[in-house]
Amino acid sequence: MSQLSITAKRAGWRFASSLPALFGVLVFTFLLMRVLPGDPAVFFASGPTAGKEEIETIRKQMGLDKPVPEQLLRYLGDIGTGNLGRSLTTGQPVLSDLKSRLPASLELTFSALLIALVTAVPLGVAAALKQGSGIDHIVRFICALGVCVPTFVSGLLLIYVFYYLLGFAPDPTGRVDIFTSPPPLVTGFLLIDFALAGDWEGWRAAASQLVLPAFTMALFVVAPLARITRAAMLASLGSDFLRTARSLGLSRRKVIVTYALRNALLPVLTIAGIVFSTMLGANVLVEKVFSWPGVASYALDALLSSDYAPVQGFVLLMASIFVLVNLTVDVLYGIADPRVSVE
Amino acid sequence: MPRNDEEVPSSGRETMVTATASEPLLAIDDLHVRFSTRSGTVEAVRGVSLSVAAGETLGIVGESGSGKSVTAFAITRLLDAAGRISQGSIRFKGQDISKASSKQLRSLHGAAISMIFQNPRGALNPIRSVGRQIADAIMAHEPISASEGRARALDLLKAVLIRDPEKRLDAYPHELSGGMCQRVMIAMAIACEPALLIADEPTTGLDVTTQKTVMDLVARITAERGMAMILITHDLGLASRYCQRAVVMERGQVVEQAAPATLFSAPQHPYTKRLVAASPTATSTIADLAPEGASAVPAVELFRPKPAPGTPLLLEVQKLVKRYDGGVTAVDDVSFSIAAGESLGLVGESGSGKSTISRMICRLIDPSEGEILFDGRAIGSLPARDFHRSEFRRDIQIVFQDPTDSLNPRFNAFDCIAHPLRRLLGMKNGSALTGRVSECAERAGLPSELLERLPHQLSGGQKARVGIARAIACRPRLLVLDEPTAALDVSVQAVILQLLDRLRREDGLALLFVSHDLNVVRMMCERTVVLQNGRVVEQGESRTLFSAPATAYARELLDAVLHLGGPTARMPEPA
Numbered sequence: 001m002s003q004l005s006i007t008a009k010r011a012g013w014r015f016a017s018s019l020p021a022l023f024g025v026l027v028f029t030f031l032l033m034r035v036l037p038g039d040p041a042v043f044f045a046s047g048p049t050a051g052k053e054e055i056e057t058i059r060k061q062m063g064l065d066k067p068v069p070e071q072l073l074r075y076l077g078d079i080g081t082g083n084l085g086r087s088l089t090t091g092q093p094v095l096s097d098l099k100s101r102l103p104a105s106l107e108l109t110f111s112a113l114l115i116a117l118v119t120a121v122p123l124g125v126a127a128a129l130k131q132g133s134g135i136d137h138i139v140r141f142i143c144a145l146g147v148c149v150p151t152f153v154s155g156l157l158l159i160y161v162f163y164y165l166l167g168f169a170p171d172p173t174g175r176v177d178i179f180t181s182p183p184p185l186v187t188g189f190l191l192i193d194f195a196l197a198g199d200w201e202g203w204r205a206a207a208s209q210l211v212l213p214a215f216t217m218a219l220f221v222v223a224p225l226a227r228i229t230r231a232a233m234l235a236s237l238g239s240d241f242l243r244t245a246r247s248l249g250l251s252r253r254k255v256i257v258t259y260a261l262r263n264a265l266l267p268v269l270t271i272a273g274i275v276f277s278t279m280l281g282a283n284v285l286v287e288k289v290f291s292w293p294g295v296a297s298y299a300l301d302a303l304l305s306s307d308y309a310p311v312q313g314f315v316l317l318m319a320s321i322f323v324l325v326n327l328t329v330d331v332l333y334g335i336a337d338p339r340v341s342v343e
Numbered sequence: 344m345p346r347n348d349e350e351v352p353s354s355g356r357e358t359m360v361t362a363t364a365s366e367p368l369l370a371i372d373d374l375h376v377r378f379s380t381r382s383g384t385v386e387a388v389r390g391v392s393l394s395v396a397a398g399e400t401l402g403i404v405g406e407s408g409s410g411k412s413v414t415a416f417a418i419t420r421l422l423d424a425a426g427r428i429s430q431g432s433i434r435f436k437g438q439d440i441s442k443a444s445s446k447q448l449r450s451l452h453g454a455a456i457s458m459i460f461q462n463p464r465g466a467l468n469p470i471r472s473v474g475r476q477i478a479d480a481i482m483a484h485e486p487i488s489a490s491e492g493r494a495r496a497l498d499l500l501k502a503v504l505i506r507d508p509e510k511r512l513d514a515y516p517h518e519l520s521g522g523m524c525q526r527v528m529i530a531m532a533i534a535c536e537p538a539l540l541i542a543d544e545p546t547t548g549l550d551v552t553t554q555k556t557v558m559d560l561v562a563r564i565t566a567e568r569g570m571a572m573i574l575i576t577h578d579l580g581l582a583s584r585y586c587q588r589a590v591v592m593e594r595g596q597v598v599e600q601a602a603p604a605t606l607f608s609a610p611q612h613p614y615t616k617r618l619v620a621a622s623p624t625a626t627s628t629i630a631d632l633a634p635e636g637a638s639a640v641p642a643v644e645l646f647r648p649k650p651a652p653g654t655p656l657l658l659e660v661q662k663l664v665k666r667y668d669g670g671v672t673a674v675d676d677v678s679f680s681i682a683a684g685e686s687l688g689l690v691g692e693s694g695s696g697k698s699t700i701s702r703m704i705c706r707l708i709d710p711s712e713g714e715i716l717f718d719g720r721a722i723g724s725l726p727a728r729d730f731h732r733s734e735f736r737r738d739i740q741i742v743f744q745d746p747t748d749s750l751n752p753r754f755n756a757f758d759c760i761a762h763p764l765r766r767l768l769g770m771k772n773g774s775a776l777t778g779r780v781s782e783c784a785e786r787a788g789l790p791s792e793l794l795e796r797l798p799h800q801l802s803g804g805q806k807a808r809v810g811i812a813r814a815i816a817c818r819p820r821l822l823v824l825d826e827p828t829a830a831l832d833v834s835v836q837a838v839i840l841q842l843l844d845r846l847r848r849e850d851g852l853a854l855l856f857v858s859h860d861l862n863v864v865r866m867m868c869e870r871t872v873v874l875q876n877g878r879v880v881e882q883g884e885s886r887t888l889f890s891a892p893a894t895a896y897a898r899e900l901l902d903a904v905l906h907l908g909g910p911t912a913r914m915p916e917p918a
Contacts, residue, residue: 240460240465240466241467244460244468245468245479247419247453247457248480249449249452249453250449251449254483258471258479259468263470266470338469338515339470339515339517
């Protein structure tokens, strides 16, 4: 009861204290975009032959002729009213672009994180329980491999093996193949929407498209998760309270799961939060390799064509997600570890 | 000592239950325990034989490294992965458990043999409520429902006399004091009424008054339930009060065993003699602690010339207050003074503010209110952050509690001692520095060949000497000692105390001695200040204060001290 209210208070405080950081990110990205080389007005003129007047007109249209502080103020004002600007490449408002693409990225990242956790935690526990044994070395090898192979290499390898050689996977383009009609939009998460519509055929199609990119991303983050699980598990296996549990004759299951693993999961939770945030940003390579219509590839395209608004919108989105993830981890931590809420 | 050498068939539980009357509850014969370490095999226990009768309390005493805890962990087979029983037998109710399978051990643990550990807070799962942990202990051996488990846990909390047991049921270990955590641990250990309870240093790290109540509780519970107990301790006073028989261990071997009264009044083995001599008692003096060093210390009262009138006291603390954020007042209106060359003891239980006061005087933290006068000059207002630049820094030096953690692990002993000389006196490398360092090391009793060693290559006592040599390097006038011997064995403590006393006499060094060990303070200090909850309860000449305390709190503290040769706890014969 009071535990909950303390956690809520802490979360509120954490959220409030992250607002200045969000504002800083906003201003920084804005300035960075102005400093980067490339003139968007030239880029968006009708062609290389466009005259000086035409470019000047476009510049005026985009508000680029105003001094930078004024541009910043106008930008902040727009954000305050929920207007993130319009993408010049897609011609759509950035907000609606992000809204339609974010679920794709989130679905991919969540699935990858789930796969990574489901693999990494048992691996780490097994490695800790049999320290120095064969399984420990195998886990270490898998971890090393996952870290050293870049995602675009492992992604291409997986495509080569499972699509080209074995033919298990569908062609790696997008979230569903062209023969499947998309489900009615509810959450934007295809797996959920198909399930809600009861279209299991479609669900299978979406899932099979998701497997390869999700595994590619999971492979990359299994290593830190498995290593931290192993280290935390070793620490709690060697702790005094575990010796107490053994001295009282608790069952092996109770000793390992309830006493050792539950304590070991606390650091894993922290790392999982960090890993999730990095994954969202590092998505871009995987999204590119698998033609995944996510926010990261969208932002990369915009950046390459000096399209300010989508990049700024993307950075703001990432910063907000980062804050949210940290907040969630914090709240979960407060629930999982009664010691946290002491101060 | 009676031992039944008959072969007992070890098949199933029946043999365990139907033990013959002549058979002791636990019989250890020629036990050897080996640890494989990086530098080869170490034999921690070398041929220990002992026995415990049903309902009996056996003390195992010895210093660190004597193998007493290893013996206990060998009995319960809870040794580290590196340790194993290489030889000998451990028979519990007639059955050899030294080779029992892990399944057999699980049914023994908690139900037949259970343990209480040192560091009670660490011994409890930090993220599980104590009620559930106690219930876990019961449910491991009895098929009961969760709600029955909770009810039984509540009964056990009542049995170990925890205040507000209903409320504590849902508390987590960090919400309880050390003494309460140990009570919870006791509740878990007795949950399934085991026949044997092994208590491994159960009160080390607890306050004296808590120590007494916890030990009284354990003694009462074991007596009431007819449980046998093995009490492992370095504290001879504790062993003599609570044990019917005591075993002295040295370097993995039993050197002597007898009833504590005879053992400690007329020790036979030279090691026991040394141990008994080194243990501070109600009447011992510094010179008594280690007979070999006695000649070095004049037993006569120190003659100190009266200071010329008008000379200010060395240290004067006036109305000192320390408040922390959140409204906690750690030190509240404390005043006392120390004359040049005088030694003052600061005693009190944890949370009494004694360490906070010593840190404020060393100017490591800033006081909230009040004044600290050194040599008549106010130093309390100099910010702690900048005090290292003050001329008084070298006059006030400190010796810390933990000899290991207070040395830089990358500095060898020479650099540790030279550090203040370089920083505070600006001495450069050269013969002057080398000479000064070896002089300090010699005065602290540290052999010069050890100066090249890193802290992890030194023993606890040697590290304590490095800490002392470092503190006296700048020739301070006031030495603040924060529990300087709390982490040391009694025989090492005896030598260190003699060293400190000698330094004080020879250099006219004033000492502020912070300790929870009243016997040590009585020997070391001319005057004593008793603190409780950040306030001074009583202060005065140690001689009068210790023989006739004026306040109830000081008397309570003194009564809680266990003396060698003191009365043995009244323990009813087990039924």
